[in-house]
Structures are given as structure tokens and as C-alpha cells.
Amino acid sequence: MAEVVLTGLGKAYADGTRAVEDLNLDIRDGEFLVLVGPSGCGKTTALRMIAGLEHISEGSIRIGEQVVNDVPSRDRDVAMVFQSYALYPHLNVFDNIAFGLTLRKLPKQKIDERVREVAEALELAEHLDRKPRNLSGGQRQRVAMGRAIVRAPQVFLMDEPLSNLDAKLRVQMRAQIARVQRDLGVTTVYVTHDQTEAMTLGDRVAVMKRGVLQQVGPPQELYDRPVNLFVAGFIGSPGMNLVTARLYHIDGRYWVSLNSDTLLLPDSVLHARPALTDHVGKEVVVGIRPEDMEDASLADAEEGQLLHSVADLVEAMGSDVLVHFPIDAQPVNTEDTRLLAEDAGTADLPAPDKGTVLVGRFSPRTRVY
Numbered sequence: 001m002a003e004v005v006l007t008g009l010g011k012a013y014a015d016g017t018r019a020v021e022d023l024n025l026d027i028r029d030g031e032f033l034v035l036v037g038p039s040g041c042g043k044t045t046a047l048r049m050i051a052g053l054e055h056i057s058e059g060s061i062r063i064g065e066q067v068v069n070d071v072p073s074r075d076r077d078v079a080m081v082f083q084s085y086a087l088y089p090h091l092n093v094f095d096n097i098a099f100g101l102t103l104r105k106l107p108k109q110k111i112d113e114r115v116r117e118v119a120e121a122l123e124l125a126e127h128l129d130r131k132p133r134n135l136s137g138g139q140r141q142r143v144a145m146g147r148a149i150v151r152a153p154q155v156f157l158m159d160e161p162l163s164n165l166d167a168k169l170r171v172q173m174r175a176q177i178a179r180v181q182r183d184l185g186v187t188t189v190y191v192t193h194d195q196t197e198a199m200t201l202g203d204r205v206a207v208m209k210r211g212v213l214q215q216v217g218p219p220q221e222l223y224d225r226p227v228n229l230f231v232a233g234f235i236g237s238p239g240m241n242l243v244t245a246r247l248y249h250i251d252g253r254y255w256v257s258l259n260s261d262t263l264l265l266p267d268s269v270l271h272a273r274p275a276l277t278d279h280v281g282k283e284v285v286v287g288i289r290p291e292d293m294e295d296a297s298l299a300d301a302e303e304g305q306l307l308h309s310v311a312d313l314v315e316a317m318g319s320d321v322l323v324h325f326p327i328d329a330q331p332v333n334t335e336d337t338r339l340l341a342e343d344a345g346t347a348d349l350p351a352p353d354k355g356t357v358l359v360g361r362f363s364p365r366t367r368v369y
């Protein structure tokens, strides 16, 4: 087991494309780190550089005590799980899982023990004689995991291992990956474009955009305190409401005008943006999580907390209710000129319906960009 330290890591492809820029990450021993970002942001390139499958243009990679820049992939003691699974079609499940051990010429009995142990843990014990083509997508995915686990590497590297599975299976396998990683305690770097996967799996999540790391931290920190508009818009489903509003400074406090209401910003925004003074009188972007919007009839809002709007669409999602409110402010990152509120719809409170009046209770989680 080992930490993985990326220092000033950069990648320029032969055609000049800069895929990764000055990436600095300190992945702790035993940590589950998720690299997340939209397509083309450089996360796969970063992972492939750690794996030794891609040359490094700048910087260095250390795994444990060893700088591995010039160490060939096979000598890095990492195991990679690909989106495509990359199973050997002519080998059965047993031989697919055993492959790395057979290469290393381990005693036959030792191989047998290890493979059966891993197959048991991944619920594959009954399928050891089958060929990959006779397995379901989920089973193939588990064989790919098994092949990585059986080698007991220092580091697991996973590139969108769940993206070929249907939604339900993805949730099941997500939990299984989390359990296996926790039990084995192997340092893991996991690449995905799916923010839900990132939030549920990662001890820490690193958000990338166009090759540049935007923010790294525990999932809750990214959710509560996204450092910029990109992270604010990317993390969270439904996404954070992001709208432009004019900023005022009156009586020593900061206010924004939105929908012809004047709303007091919580002092917490000052901690995040100490230089807010520079923006007084100008447009800023206000970010409010949907669950921080409340039904006016239920909230004991004070002056400066009421954002008036009337719901024009209600979507019942089962556990949550999403309520849409029209606004006259300029929306950011979306074509929708509406705010979204999310209500847990508990049994003793009525679910909001069309016509509900909105309270923009600006919680300490409100952000200004």
C-alpha cells in the first residue's frame, strides 16, 4: 500500500493538445480519490500517466517511496480496471482472474487459493468455468475487478468501470466497489464524469476542467463550499441555483437584489469572498442550493430573507419534490429562467404545490461568485 504524489504533472500530446496542466495531488495511503470532470477534461490522461500507459510531459509521479516517471507500467505495482473490462475472451473466469498471478509464476495451489477467495468475495464462485461472453455486464465487471484485486497491488486505478452497466446495477456495483476498497484499504484513484458516483465513492473528490484541477476535498466540502462557478454548477443534482444579482453594501451588511426583493446575504459569504467590497454596485452570481429554498408558509423568515415568487411547476420524485419558480434575473449556466426548490416532503408537512410562495432563506451555504 502506498501514497501517490503527483507534482506539477503535465501532458502535451504529439499534436499539441494540452490534456493536463500542472496537476498537484497528494493521494494518501489507503485513500479513495475520485477524479471527476466533463468529457475531455484530462482525467483519463492523468490516470494513464499514473499507470505508466502514457508518457509524462512535465512533473513527477511518486508511488510510495519511488519516483516512477521512468518505471515501466508492469513494474509500478498498480492494477487498472477499464471501462471496457478488457477480459480475455478465450479464457474462463478463473483464468481471467488468475492471469496476473500465472504471469508471475506463483505456485499453482497458491493461485487456486487466491482466485477462489477473490471469486467468493465478488460472488463469482459459481461462474469460474464460464467464458466472458456467457456473463452479464455486471458479472464481467466483477471479473475485471477480481483480476485487479487478486494481485494485491499497491494502487488501484479505475477508469469509468461502471459506465457500461444499467442504472440499477451501477448503484449495486458502486456499493460493492466501496466495500471492497474499504476492506482491502488499497489506495485507489477512480475516474468518472458522473458527479453522483464521485460524491458517493470518494474520500476526496478532485474536480478537473480543461486539464486544470479546480478543487479537491471531501465530497461534503465541495458541496457546501464550491470554490468557483464551475464546481458549483458541476457538483449536486439537481444543480445549485446560479443567478446574477446586483450587490449592495448597506449598514455594514451585504445585500443582493433579486426579483425586486432585497435579500440579506449571510455573513458566511464574506469568509468565502473577503474581497466582496470590490463588487459593490456590480452584478455578482448568487448560488443557492435547491434544498435551501423554503415554502413561505412554513418558514419563519425575517426581513431580508423573503424572495417572492410563485411556483409554476411541481415535480414529485418520490422521496423529493422539485418546485420550479420563475425569476426575472439572468440565469447562469442554464437556459431555464427559474429557480429550483427541493422539499423532502415529510409525512407531517404538506408537499408544496403550484402557487406555493418561495422563501429564499439564504443559508450559510449561499455563495457569491
Ligand code: ATP
Pocket (backbone or CB within 6 Å): 013, 014, 015, 017, 018, 019, 037, 038, 039, 040, 041, 042, 043, 044, 045, 046, 193
Ligand atoms: P472522457 O471522459 O471523454 O474520456 P477525459 O476527461 O478522460 O475525457 P482525456 O481522455 O484525458 O479526457 O482527454 C483530454 C484531452 O486530451 C482531450 O481534449 C482529448 O481530446 C485529448 N487527447 C486524449 N488522447 C489524445 C491523443 N492520443 N492525442 C491527442 N489528444 C488526445
